[in-house]
Amino acid sequence: MSARRAAGDARRWPGLGFAAAVFFAYVYLPIFILVILSFNENRIVTIWTGFSLEWYRMAFANDDILRAAGNSLLIASVAATSATVLATLAAVRMATTRFFGQTGMNALLALPITVPEIVPAVATLMFFASLGVTLGLGTVMIAHTVFCIPFAYLPIRARLEGMDPKLGEAAADLFANPRQAFFKVTLPLLMPGILSGFVLAFIISLDDFVTTFFVGGAGSTTLPIYIFGLVRTGVTPEVNAISALMLLVSIALVSLSLFLGRSEHRY
Amino acid sequence: MPLRKPEAGSSSANAIELRGVGKTFGSGAAAFVALRDVSTTIEQNVFFTLLGPSGCGKTTLLRLIAGFEAATTGEILLHGKEIADLPPYRRPVNTVFQSYALFPHMTVAQNVAFGLQMLKQPKDEIARTVDEMLKLVQMEALKNRRTSELSGGQQQRVALARALAPKPRVLLLDEPLSALDLKLRKEMQVELKRLQTETGITFVFVTHDQEEALTMSDKVAVMNEGQILQIGTPREIYNHPANRFVADFIGDINFIKAEIVEVGKTRCTARFDGNQKLSFTPDAEVSKGQKVTLAVRPERIAVANGKNALSATLDNVVYHGTDTLYHFSLGDGTRMLARRQNSDGTIPEWQTGDPFGWAVSGNAVAIVADGPEQTA
Numbered sequence: 001m002s003a004r005r006a007a008g009d010a011r012r013w014p015g016l017g018f019a020a021a022v023f024f025a026y027v028y029l030p031i032f033i034l035v036i037l038s039f040n041e042n043r044i045v046t047i048w049t050g051f052s053l054e055w056y057r058m059a060f061a062n063d064d065i066l067r068a069a070g071n072s073l074l075i076a077s078v079a080a081t082s083a084t085v086l087a088t089l090a091a092v093r094m095a096t097t098r099f100f101g102q103t104g105m106n107a108l109l110a111l112p113i114t115v116p117e118i119v120p121a122v123a124t125l126m127f128f129a130s131l132g133v134t135l136g137l138g139t140v141m142i143a144h145t146v147f148c149i150p151f152a153y154l155p156i157r158a159r160l161e162g163m164d165p166k167l168g169e170a171a172a173d174l175f176a177n178p179r180q181a182f183f184k185v186t187l188p189l190l191m192p193g194i195l196s197g198f199v200l201a202f203i204i205s206l207d208d209f210v211t212t213f214f215v216g217g218a219g220s221t222t223l224p225i226y227i228f229g230l231v232r233t234g235v236t237p238e239v240n241a242i243s244a245l246m247l248l249v250s251i252a253l254v255s256l257s258l259f260l261g262r263s264e265h266r267y
Numbered sequence: 268m269p270l271r272k273p274e275a276g277s278s279s280a281n282a283i284e285l286r287g288v289g290k291t292f293g294s295g296a297a298a299f300v301a302l303r304d305v306s307t308t309i310e311q312n313v314f315f316t317l318l319g320p321s322g323c324g325k326t327t328l329l330r331l332i333a334g335f336e337a338a339t340t341g342e343i344l345l346h347g348k349e350i351a352d353l354p355p356y357r358r359p360v361n362t363v364f365q366s367y368a369l370f371p372h373m374t375v376a377q378n379v380a381f382g383l384q385m386l387k388q389p390k391d392e393i394a395r396t397v398d399e400m401l402k403l404v405q406m407e408a409l410k411n412r413r414t415s416e417l418s419g420g421q422q423q424r425v426a427l428a429r430a431l432a433p434k435p436r437v438l439l440l441d442e443p444l445s446a447l448d449l450k451l452r453k454e455m456q457v458e459l460k461r462l463q464t465e466t467g468i469t470f471v472f473v474t475h476d477q478e479e480a481l482t483m484s485d486k487v488a489v490m491n492e493g494q495i496l497q498i499g500t501p502r503e504i505y506n507h508p509a510n511r512f513v514a515d516f517i518g519d520i521n522f523i524k525a526e527i528v529e530v531g532k533t534r535c536t537a538r539f540d541g542n543q544k545l546s547f548t549p550d551a552e553v554s555k556g557q558k559v560t561l562a563v564r565p566e567r568i569a570v571a572n573g574k575n576a577l578s579a580t581l582d583n584v585v586y587h588g589t590d591t592l593y594h595f596s597l598g599d600g601t602r603m604l605a606r607r608q609n610s611d612g613t614i615p616e617w618q619t620g621d622p623f624g625w626a627v628s629g630n631a632v633a634i635v636a637d638g639p640e641q642t643a
C-alpha cells in the first residue's frame with residue numbers, strides 16, 4: 001500500500017466529494033432558486049409559468065419598500081462611516097503607543113463579533129429605555145455604529161500591522177509634525193484597510209435584523225424588517241425580487257472589498 | 268558642486284557634542300543599559316563613523332541624536348545648542364534609515380520632495396532641488412517610478428537623496444550599505460565619501476564593518492556594550508588600538524604576552540615565549556619588569572631566516588590569491604598569523620611542524636591594555 005493511500009489521509013475518505021456537493025447545494029441552491037423565482041410571472045411563487053420583470057417593477061413602485069431601502073442605506077452609510085472613523089482612530093492609537101491593559105483592550109475590541117447579537121441588542125434597548133430616549137432612526141444608527149466597529153477595526157488593524165513603523169519616524173525626520181505625518185503617510189497607506197473595513201461594516205449594517213428589531217421604532221423600518229413583516233403573511237414574488245436585489249448589492253460590495261484588499265499588495 | 272557648503276564660522280565649530288549620554292530601556296529588573304556615559308565631540312564637515320558589533324548601541328545613539336528616543340542621562344548639543352526639548356521634526360538633522368523607510372505610496376520624486384514640502388519651500392524651488400538630488404545619486408531616469416519597483420541599491424540612493432534634499436548640516440546614516448551586495452557596497456562607499464567631501468555635510472555613519480569604517484571615515488569611534496572604547500583616525504585605530512577589544516575587532520591581529528626587560532631612550536626590549544626577545548619602539552610608557560600584551564598585525568610580520576630571526580613552528584599555509592597566510596605557533600602554544608603578499612608568484616614548499624623564522628620591525632608593535640573583552 002502506498003503512503004499516499006494511508007487510512008488517515010482525509011482526502012481519501014469515501015463520500016467526501018458527495019458531502020461537499022451536498023454542502024454547496026444546501027448553501028447555494030435556495031439562493032439560486034430564489035433568484036430564479038423572482039423572475040417568475042406567476043403570482044403563486046412555486047409554480048413557474050414564464051419570465052417576467054413584473055415583481056421588480058412592483059417593488060420599485062412600492063413606497064414602503066423604497067422608504068425601507070432608503071432607511072437601510074442611510075443607516076448603513078452613517079453607521080459604517082462613524083464606525084470606520086472610530087475604528088481607524090483606535091487602530092492607530094493601539095499601534096503607535098503602548099499603554100497598560102493594551103492586550104486586554106485589543107481582545108475586547110474584537111470580542112463583540114463572537115457575542116450572540118441578541119445580548120447587546122437587549123442590553124442596548126434597556127439602556128435607551130432607561131435614558132428615556134425615543135426609539136427610531138437615531139437609536140438604530142447608534143446601535144449599528146457600535147456593532148460595526150469591530151468589523152471595521154480588524155482589516156484596519158491588519159493593515160497597520162503590515163506597515164513599517166519606521167515610516168512614521170521617517171516622516172518626523174523629514175520635518176512632518178504628528179498631524180502631517182498622519183495625514184500624509186499613515187492615512188494614505190491605511191486606505192485599502194479603511195475602505196475594506198468600511199465595506200464590511202456597511203454590509204453588516206445593511207443585513208442586520210436582530211439589533212434593528214429591538215432598538216428600532218416608528219420610521220426606522222429597514223429592508224430586513226420590512227421583508228420579515230411581508231413573509232409573515234406569506235412569501236410573495238415581490239419578496240424574492242427585493243431579496244435578489246439585496247444579494248446583488250452585497251455581492252457588488254464584497255467584490256469591491258476583495259478588489260481593494262488585493263490592491264494592498266501594490267505597497 | 269551641487270550642494271552649498273555651510274558657511275565657515277556661522278556657528279560653533281562642533282556639529283555634535285555628546286556629554287555623558289546614557290540610555291536605559293525599561294526599568295526595575297528588566298532595565299537594560301544600552302548606552303553608558305558616552306561623551307564625544309564631532310566636528311563639522313567630517314565623516315564620523317560609529318563602529319561596533321551588532322547590539323552595541325550604535326542605532327540607539329543615532330536615535331537619540333535624531334530625537335526618536337530621549338536620553339536617560341547627559342546632554343546632546345547640536346551646533347552648540349541643547350536639543351533635548353526639540354521633537355524630531357524640529358531637529359535640523361536627517362536620517363538614512365537602515366531599512367530605507369521609503370514611502371511606498373509615493374514616487375521617487377515625491378519621496379525626495381517630502382521634506383522640502385514640510386519645510387514649506389516654494390514649488391519651483393522644490394522641483395529644482397529634487398532634480399538636483401536625483402542627479403546627484405544618478406536616479407533622474409527613475410524619477411516617476413514607485414519605490415516598490417526599485418532594486419535595493421536604487422532604494423538606497425533614493426533614501427540618500429531624500430535625506431540630503433533639505434540640506435541638513437548633519438546627516439545620520441544607519442548601516443545604509445549593509446543590505447547591498449559586495450560590489451555595489453564598494454561602489455557606494457566611494458560614492459558616499461565623495462558626497463560627504465563635496466557637500467561638506469557632517470556625516471555620522473554607523474557600521475559594523477571595520478573595513479568600511481577604515482576606508483571611508485575621517486574619524487572612527489569604536490563602540491562595545493554601550494560604550495565608546497576609542498576615538499581616532501582610521502590609522503590611529505588600526506595601528507595603535509587602545510585595548511584588546513579594539514585591536515581584535517579591527518582586522519586580524521596577534522597578541523603576545525610579554526615582559527619588558529630593558530628600557531632604552533626610544534626603544535625597549537620585551538621577553539616572550541620563554542626566552543625570545545623582541546626590540547621595538549613603545550607607543551606607551553613602559554617600565555622595566557612590566558607585564559604587557561603586545562599586538563602585531565599579520566602583514567607586519569616578515570618571513571625571515573638568519574640568526575636574528577625569531578623562532579616558531581609552522582601549522583598551516585593558506586594560499587589566498589593576492590596573499591598567503593602563515594599560521595604558526597610559538598613554543599608556549601600562542602597561535603600566530605603572518606600575511607605575505609604573493610608579489611613574486613612563488614609558493615614555498617612546507618610541511619606542518621617545519622621550523623618557521625619570523626621578524627617584526629620596531630614600529631609595528633603596539634602595547635594594548637586588557638580591555639573590556641577580558642574583564643567581561
Ligand SMILES: Nc1ncnc2c1ncn2[C@@H]1O[C@H](COP(=O)(O)OP(=O)(O)O)[C@@H](O)[C@H]1O
Pocket residue numbers: 292293299301319320321322323324325326327328
Ligand atoms: N526600544 C528598545 N527597548 C529595549 N531594548 C532596546 C530597544 N532598542 C534597543 N534595545 C537594545 O539596546 C541594545 C542596542 O541596540 P542598538 O542600538 O539597536 O544596537 P546596534 O545598532 O549597535 O546593533 C540592544 O541590545 C537592543 O536589544
Ligand SMILES: [Mg+2]
Pocket residue numbers: 322325326327
Ligand atoms: Mg543597528
